[in-house]
Amino acid sequence: MDMAMINRTRPNYAKVKVIVDLMANLPNHVRMDVEDESTVEMRTKKVKIQYDYLPKYCWECKLQGHSIKDVDIHTQREEEIRLHAIVSHQVAKTNETEE
Numbered sequence: 001m002d003m004a005m006i007n008r009t010r011p012n013y014a015k016v017k018v019i020v021d022l023m024a025n026l027p028n029h030v031r032m033d034v035e036d037e038s039t040v041e042m043r044t045k046k047v048k049i050q051y052d053y054l055p056k057y058c059w060e061c062k063l064q065g066h067s068i069k070d071v072d073i074h075t076q077r078e079e080e081i082r083l084h085a086i087v088s089h090q091v092a093k094t095n096e097t098e099e
Contacts, residue, residue: 013050015052020054022054022055022057022064023057023059023062026049026051026054027049028048028049029046029047029048029049030046030047030049031044031045031046031047032044032045032047033045056070058070
């Protein structure tokens with residue numbers, strides 16, 4: 001927990017740093033044991049997780065820094081360039097035979 005939570009200056013939520021497996025499904029909730037200060041009883045509470053920052057991760061390349069969507073766009077662009085080169089080559093070849 002961060003100091004604001006420990007000092008109870010921001011009791012609505014706690015910030016924690018965790019290491020996550022980017023290849024795994026990340027949980028949306030966790031269960032926490034919470035002590036009721038007045039009764040000193042423990043109860044389990046379901047707490048929503050909000051991820052402030054998650055790095056992009058590509059499931060295709062297994063690399064951090066870009067997403068699969070970026071790879072799809074890059075692959076599509078490469079295919080368009082390749083097709084353009086083929087068409088340009090065929091047009092040039094046709095022009096040579098006509099001359």
